[in-house]
Amino acid sequence: MSAALIAQVAIGGLLMGLVYALVAAGLSLIFGLMDVVNFAHGELLMLAMYATFVIHENSGLDPLLQLPLVAVILFALGVAIYRGLISRALDVRFNTGMVQIFVTFGLSIFLVGAAQLTFGSDFRSINDGFLSNRTASIGSVVLPLSQLAAGLVCLIAFAALVLMSRTEFGRALEATREDRDAVALIGIDRQRVFSIGWGIGAATVGIAGVMLANFYYISPTVGSNFALIAYVTVALGGFGSLLGALVAGLVVGLAEALTALVIDPSLKQIGIFAIYVLVLMVRPRGLFGRL
Amino acid sequence: MNLPFRPNAITRRRRRELLVGAVLLALLGLLPLPIGNVYLRGLIVLTLLYAGLSQGWNVLGGYCGQISLGHALYFGIGAYASTILFTRFGIPPTLGMFAGGVLAALAALLLGWPCFRLSGHYYAIATLVIGLMAELLVQNWGFVNAAMGVTIPFHTRSWVNLEFRVGVLPFHYVMLAYTAIAWIIAWLVEGSRWGFYWRAVKDDGTAAQSLAVRVFPSKMAAASISGAITGVGGALYAQYIGFIDPDSTLGLSLSVLIALPAVVGGVGTLWGPLIGAAVLIPLQQLSAAWLGGAGGGVDLMIYGALIVALALARPQGLVSLFGVRSRSGGEVADDV
Numbered sequence: 001m002s003a004a005l006i007a008q009v010a011i012g013g014l015l016m017g018l019v020y021a022l023v024a025a026g027l028s029l030i031f032g033l034m035d036v037v038n039f040a041h042g043e044l045l046m047l048a049m050y051a052t053f054v055i056h057e058n059s060g061l062d063p064l065l066q067l068p069l070v071a072v073i074l075f076a077l078g079v080a081i082y083r084g085l086i087s088r089a090l091d092v093r094f095n096t097g098m099v100q101i102f103v104t105f106g107l108s109i110f111l112v113g114a115a116q117l118t119f120g121s122d123f124r125s126i127n128d129g130f131l132s133n134r135t136a137s138i139g140s141v142v143l144p145l146s147q148l149a150a151g152l153v154c155l156i157a158f159a160a161l162v163l164m165s166r167t168e169f170g171r172a173l174e175a176t177r178e179d180r181d182a183v184a185l186i187g188i189d190r191q192r193v194f195s196i197g198w199g200i201g202a203a204t205v206g207i208a209g210v211m212l213a214n215f216y217y218i219s220p221t222v223g224s225n226f227a228l229i230a231y232v233t234v235a236l237g238g239f240g241s242l243l244g245a246l247v248a249g250l251v252v253g254l255a256e257a258l259t260a261l262v263i264d265p266s267l268k269q270i271g272i273f274a275i276y277v278l279v280l281m282v283r284p285r286g287l288f289g290r291l
Numbered sequence: 292m293n294l295p296f297r298p299n300a301i302t303r304r305r306r307r308e309l310l311v312g313a314v315l316l317a318l319l320g321l322l323p324l325p326i327g328n329v330y331l332r333g334l335i336v337l338t339l340l341y342a343g344l345s346q347g348w349n350v351l352g353g354y355c356g357q358i359s360l361g362h363a364l365y366f367g368i369g370a371y372a373s374t375i376l377f378t379r380f381g382i383p384p385t386l387g388m389f390a391g392g393v394l395a396a397l398a399a400l401l402l403g404w405p406c407f408r409l410s411g412h413y414y415a416i417a418t419l420v421i422g423l424m425a426e427l428l429v430q431n432w433g434f435v436n437a438a439m440g441v442t443i444p445f446h447t448r449s450w451v452n453l454e455f456r457v458g459v460l461p462f463h464y465v466m467l468a469y470t471a472i473a474w475i476i477a478w479l480v481e482g483s484r485w486g487f488y489w490r491a492v493k494d495d496g497t498a499a500q501s502l503a504v505r506v507f508p509s510k511m512a513a514a515s516i517s518g519a520i521t522g523v524g525g526a527l528y529a530q531y532i533g534f535i536d537p538d539s540t541l542g543l544s545l546s547v548l549i550a551l552p553a554v555v556g557g558v559g560t561l562w563g564p565l566i567g568a569a570v571l572i573p574l575q576q577l578s579a580a581w582l583g584g585a586g587g588g589v590d591l592m593i594y595g596a597l598i599v600a601l602a603l604a605r606p607q608g609l610v611s612l613f614g615v616r617s618r619s620g621g622e623v624a625d626d627v
Binding site for chain 2: 031035037085088089092093094095096097098099101102103105106107108109110111112113114115116117118220224228231232234235239264266267269270273276277280281284
């Protein structure tokens with residue numbers, strides 16, 4: 001096993017880790033804001049990938065150029081999910097925690113079914129985008145351009161998310177997270193903050209979905225795998241922590257790539273899970289989690 | 292003797308529950324006799340199985356309030372233990388299912404040790420991840436035939452080996468016995484000291500601890516009972532279907548299906564899992580059979596929409612339609 005190969009695999013893993021980090025950031029944002037775990041998070045990713053595919057097929061618009069469009073579509077979808085389902089689940093008077101879990105679970109099953117009905121179970125992929133089949137080489141490390149771009153775009157989106165948390169709205173988010181009842185007294189509309197929070201959470205997944213569609217297969221169940229990794233990433237980094245999501249995403253991406261290289265590709269997720277279980281036992285609130 | 296925390300009214304209600312349970316058992320015993328259709332009988336067998344499984348989930352998820360999304364793990368342990376003991380070592384499943392139950396209970400204790408330090412969503416996600424990890428490992432484990440699964444060869448009709456050619460009628464009574472025993476265990480623990488501890492832990496762990504309830508051992512007790520019931524159910528499923536593989540015995544969708552009857556019927560109630568299974572399993576099976584065909588997806592849409600609708604419309608469970616009160620906490624579940 002040469003050093004070049006290890007470097008190649010490690011950089012590939014870190015780039016994928018940036019995608020995982022962005023997916024996890026959306027999940028973490030929603031959880032931090034209102035204590036709701038979105039079990040349909042992977043299905044939002046799946047929808048973003050299909051949206052990219054369909055727009056590309058019908059208009060020939062390159063996935064890269066679709067970024068703002070799909071992000072807006074997903075934002076609207078996130079707001080709609082909050083308004084239609086989540087706000088109701090939050091108002092329920094019995095078993096609130098359980099209702100939230102099963103409402104988003106039900107939604108994820110519904111969305112998988114809807115995708116299956118619309119697109120069938122076949123795997124799709126985009127092969128003729130601007131980024132397809134191009135590579136970039138750094139020294140002896142050769143990387144597909146699509147993965148490099150995915151890592152970069154996700155990093156930029158991540159930076160935007162951090163900048164947003166410094167704005168007026170970001171402070172409103174933080175205030176609502178601290179005390180969702182008290183914020184009404186200082187003129188913050190809780191419903192509005194929650195819906196926009198869902199919109200942003202979904203839009204970040206949308207961006208990750210567009211970039212993934214450049215090099216990853218698309219199928220109705222593609223989301224479950226990414227969602228699983230997102231849960232591990234968020235639990236690893238600490239729920240509600242953006243920095244935690246970034247660090248954990250990189251760790252997970254690296255662990256996955258190295259496990260695939262050293263042990264076996266079909267066991268690549270075992271490396272992730274092993275780290276998760278270890279953190280679970282040593283530091284249950286995650287690396288950067290607040291108590 | 293009437294202890295102060297157990298007034299007469301509760302004793303009377305518990306006696307009435309036993310009576311209703313006995314009548315229901317007799318009715319369910321007679322149910323398949325006039326039904327000739329094998330598919331319909333099979334549907335009832337599956338419904339009984341999920342009623343029992345969900346009753347097991349309810350001990351941990353309902354009474355004790357620890358929402359597990361990884362119960363397929365215990366199901367899979369039971370199914371694989373009994374099947375491997377039978378196919379490799381010739382040990383009959385009537386014994387093997389107890390081995391499966393014990394192993395599942397041990398696994399529940401082992402996992403409870405790190406996981407019960409987590410609360411709420413953190414716990415739910417940990418169970419989900421550990422369940423999927425187990426599925427992944429079994430998919431790559433050559434000894435149990437990896438992702439290909441294990442077929443249980445049919446020898447001869449036998450109660451000891453739980454093998455029946457026409458299958459469905461004897462299995463009806465096997466599953467009915469399983470569900471009845473799960474129900475009796477739930478009835479027993481509901482009235483026991485543990486039952487009171489669990490409800491206290493569910494409502495407010497910190498407050499319970501301050502009243503000298505030992506929270507961690509309470510959760511471990513609930514987990515082991517819950518795991519054992521689920522493991523035995525897995526073993527029975529393996530004998531009923533005659534084939535197991537990682538996807539059907541360890542998958543996330545199974546974990547959800549084990550939890551759902553209790554959630555839909557009424558979390559932390561004695562009758563919830565039965566009512567939930569009676570509504571949910573036939574709906575899910577029939578919609579899959581009629582609409583599921585090649586790449587359909589409509590069945591999943593109906594199933595998903597049903598879960599969302601029931602969770603939002605009846606958060607306290609269908610059991611509230613019958614005026615049954617949830618025994619957890621002071622809130623009354625039969626208004627709204």
